[in-house]
Amino acid sequence: MSKKLNLAIVGATGVVGSMMRDLIAEERDNWGEIRLIASARSAGKQLNVGDETIEVQAISPEAFEGIDIAHFDLPDEVSAEWVPVAAEKGAIVIDKSAYFRMVDDVPLVAPEANPEAVRERPRNIIANANCTTLTLVPAIAALHREYGLESMSVSSYQAASGSGKAGLEALYDQVNATTPANGIGTRPDDVRAQLGEEYNEPFGAPLAWNVVPKVGGWKDGGWTSEELKVRNESRKILSLPNLKVASTCVRVPVAVGHAQAVHATFGQDVSADDARALLEKAPGVTVVDDPSTSQFPTSIDVAGKRGIVVGRIRQSLDFPNSLEFFVIGDNLLKGAALNSIEIADLVRKELTE
Ligand SMILES: NC(=O)c1ccc[n+]([C@@H]2O[C@H](COP(=O)([O-])OP(=O)(O)OC[C@H]3O[C@@H](n4cnc5c(N)ncnc54)[C@H](OP(=O)(O)O)[C@@H]3O)[C@@H](O)[C@H]2O)c1
Structure with missing residues (x-):
């Protein structure tokens, strides 16, 4: 068998990135180097992939040197800027943002439906669909x-975690800020009054005790x-x-x-x-x-x-x-990390077996 492929998790500090680290730890032997990349805010942080502790690097063109497959777990606009940079450096990018999904020459892959599409990747980019789909x-x-x-x-x-770390934290904060009040679940004015306007973020309305059709x-x-x-x-x-x-x-x-x-x-x-x-x-x-x-x-x-x-x-x-x-x-699993792990496994087998 040829050499093991090197992997990057880009957005390794986010909720999806954290799930990626857990899943990759389970199949650690399949891969060579694992590189963790996030914003400059996170550079120098020590994160675990299983038993291994890895220092987070700030995103830069050099951070993609020698990477064979890069899992991108970044906001849309950041992926738009950096996915082409990584692809240009020779990495096959599996991107979870919405930015490239509907682009004609970028395959959108769910291995249960269209595994063959991973082989058609003229731009070195494969898109992961959104979590609901x-x-x-x-x-x-x-x-x-x-x-x-x-x-x-x-x-x-x-779920709230569909809005990333910020969404999950907002739900926990809102529930913690309101749970002790008597009858809070049945009096919407109380919920809004206790949470204040800032709790319209990031869902457009309070999410604690609520159902939000947006x-x-x-x-x-x-x-x-x-x-x-x-x-x-x-x-x-x-x-x-x-x-x-x-x-x-x-x-x-x-x-x-x-x-x-x-x-x-x-x-x-x-x-x-x-x-x-x-x-x-x-x-x-x-x-x-x-x-x-x-x-x-x-x-x-x-x-x-x-x-x-x-x-x-x-x-x-x-x-x-x-x-x-x-x-x-x-x-966070089939809706994000697991699907891209499955795509990466298809690519790994294509390239190494
Ligand atoms: N959450 C879900 O259920 C889900 C499902 C399917 C797809 N997705 C997609 O997956 C992607 C990641 O989502 P998430 O939920 O994991 O979001 P998240 O928890 O907010 O994490 C965002 C990640 O992006 C990094 N980042 C932000 N700005 C950056 C910049 N300018 N340069 C480099 N890194 C930057 C953050 O690093 P720092 O910590 O350093 O800021 C963090 O690692 C998004 O495109 C999202 O739409 C999410």
Whole structure:
């Protein structure tokens, strides 16, 4: 076997970067040097990858010298600037920001759906889809392969950590600032008064004791950026450019785990039992679905799990060829770090085996 490839985790101090360090520690023997990169604010910090302590380097062109694969876990605008620099230095970049996902000559990959796309990377860049799309794709791709997906309507229930370290900290701060008050959960004016206006950040409204129907920035027609990502990224990953998608993305006061209620219509009839049997065998999917014993997935049960979990599978009563189901995935694992680890493994095997 040829030499082991060198890896960089760029954004190693963030919530996704931290998950990346944990996952890479589990497969440490597959890789050569591991380099940790973040902003100049974090330079010199000592972080662990398993038992190994590694000093964080400030991002710079030189930081990418000798790196074969670079996992980018940075805000969109920072990725926009630095991904081309790393690619120019010869690294194959796996980028989790939204910046390159819809670019024509950048593959957008979920290995359960389109693993072959990693080989088409003329710019040395592979994009990782957004967390909501990724926690749906393993299930919807398996159903699509068998029954031919024609349309889907998705309502999400998304965790605070989808907004990174700042989002997670804001939820903890808000819950800690409000929990002791009597009746706080039922009196919204009290929540706003106690939290103050600054607690509209970063979600656009207080998240403690609340459900917030806005994820991402505003776009034309009253859509949010997250809702358009679900539509556009699903179409690209599934190679269904005309797939009909309706999506409403909602933030809920959950730390980790994006849930989605899905109504999907196929080109042929599909029973709940057949769909359940198919999903039980689908890669990356676990089924937890038994009304007789009240078994269904919840976000806290799925947080920390590698695959996505599907439950509440029902044949639609009023819509032909349609299913209703509920799916949850850890937004930091399958929704981010795990998917890019899986992409890196495909590239590693291509380059070294
Ligand atoms: N959170 C999720 O569920 C999720 C899921 C899918 C995709 N993503 C995407 O993954 C990326 C990272 O998200 P996150 O949630 O991990 O965010 P985060 O917790 O806020 O971490 C951001 C990281 O970016 C680094 N950074 C910020 N500005 C920088 C600069 N100018 N130069 C170099 N490094 C800089 C930070 O380093 P410092 O600590 O030094 O500031 C930190 O390591 C984003 O593109 C996000 O959209 C996130």
